[in-house]
Amino acid sequence: MQHSKTQDTLVGLFVASGIAALFYMALQISNLGTYTSNDSYTVIARFQNSGGLKVKSPVSVAGVRIGRVSSISLDRESHESVVEMRIESKYNNIPDDSGASIYTAGLLGEQYISIDPGSSEEFLKDKSKLDITSSAIVLEEMIGKFMLNKAEGK
Amino acid sequence: MLELLENLGKTTRSSFAKLGRGTFFLTHILTGISEVLPRPSLLMKQMYSVGVLSFLIITISGLFVGMVLGLQGFNILSDFGAEESLGVMVAASLVRELGPVVSALLFAGRAGSALTAEIGLMKATEQLSGMEMMAVDPIKRIISPRFLAGFLSMPLLAALFSAIGVMGGYMVGVGMLGVDDGAFWAQMQANIDFREDIINGVIKSVVFGFVVSWIALFEGYDAIPTSEGVSRATTRTVVNSAFSILGLDFILTALMFGDI
């Protein structure tokens, strides 16, 4: 068979650029570059209402993302929302009396957990619980209350 | 009425027969792949005509699709003051859907139709039959390398499409419309999951590559060996590939991202 060098070279270039594109997608487009799934610890918080919080919602301190929500479940007795989050282990100095609140990024944006650092000398460890929590603000509820107040104030 | 039923029965029977032939054909191709691997030169030639020759149409289309996504996305997102999410929007639509689907459709039109026509003409000019008489199995010698080349090229082409599409979205969004450079990438990286989005997108393109190569080669091999038969087979390749791609895309999306 006539073996064409240029053809082989072009095929090589094609395959190389395809693989480069795959790497590009993995590292530049996705979160693989910031993946730290192994080096993390779990913290649990209970909320009256976790609103629109979802698995993978960000967990942040002072606006810096330090982890993600890993599971959301319902406590069958207290009817509270039990939220587990994985926090990257390099952030190992969060005081154990910190509080967790659910906020919304912008008016219509996604919901996230913000941790307000406390003043304790003890730090959060794996399976620690956050006791001070404030629930998600549900927009409809707020509007409802506002309308009610208006109506009563009249 | 009776005639209608009879025709319906005939059509159903012949489509089942065709599916049966197609399945047999596929197993034959797959057993032939082991004989292709020791002869890389066979594969190289097909990678060239299937992959390299589709490179240009895929990259140019990817660039333009990405640029359009950038423009349209910006218009919608800026109404909500969420321009920073442009990166996510462009990347998610490309990586999950448009990359695999559009590149597979283009691939069916560019490489699939060419494969059908080539095999159909080889059949019409008795080349396949001649090979059989030379004691060379045409499916293993001719079809298997083409199948393998299509199967390997498709994910690479889809990845190129998505990657270049994201660059096109970046060019328009950041370069022309003034979205913040850092926010574009940061939002994208924060919301596109490697396993959930990228890997699933690649799986889709692998499935599409398999199906389109199979359809194209089978239609060529099963074509009526006349010029009209080959031209019809080529049309069927494009139409059936498009149906299969879009139908399978729905099923795969439901399995991967849906809560069904």
Added chain:
Amino acid sequence: MANSVSSANIIVSVKNLSFSRGSRKIFDDVSLDIQRGKITAIMGPSGTGKTTLLKLIGGQLYPDKGQIHVDGQNVHRLKTADLYTLRKRMGMLFQSGALLTDMNVYDNVAFPLREHTHLPESMIRTLVLMKLHAVGLRGARNLMPSELSGGMARRVALARAIALDPLMIMYDEPFTGQDPISMGALVHLIKSLNVTLGLTSIIVSHDVQETAAIADYIYVLSEGKIVGQGTPQQLEKSDSQWVQQFMNGYADGPVHFHYPANDYLDDLLASQ
């Protein structure tokens, strides 16, 4: 049939072969023998399934009834691997040449050698050039099939068919559509290859003059049956009207010039 006596001399034996396509019977209980080392022609008008017969012998089609033995082996009972081994010893020259269009002449002739042997490239080169020289196209080795005339393509295909030194070659309509010079070249080639390589040749053709000039034995087929057989000289003198019409090319005879139709005058008047 005197099976045991002459079986060593018979390379292909077709017994009680029946084959039909849809409802059309192409062969109806046909038996014929092809002698080793001879040129046997199978003749008949177009559409009598001569090519089909070659495909049946090559094992590409399956008969409805009957058997075909090639070199003592029942073609349709063989396993795929054994059939392929047998096919390496049968060359077939297709009407169109069936050259692989994406390779040049040299690679086409080298194709069966590369597929079936592990010879070094230098040996393949020698063999290919020898085969091409035998058909007179050694100088055309770098041309692509699309650059060849019909006659040249057939000669290249012939070189390819003899590449593996087969026992026999089947020629499918080798003379159709050739100008007198390439026709003469092909007639000469088939004859000389048969002698020099000790081949058995089966020619399927409807070109009476050329075939009769080189064939040792002729079978004439019509409508699924053998209507005449013998050496060219015997057929010349055949008292079958049909054979006479075919061999001499009369326009009308047992085979009518008109395709079966109802009465001409009725037909003309009926259209109103």
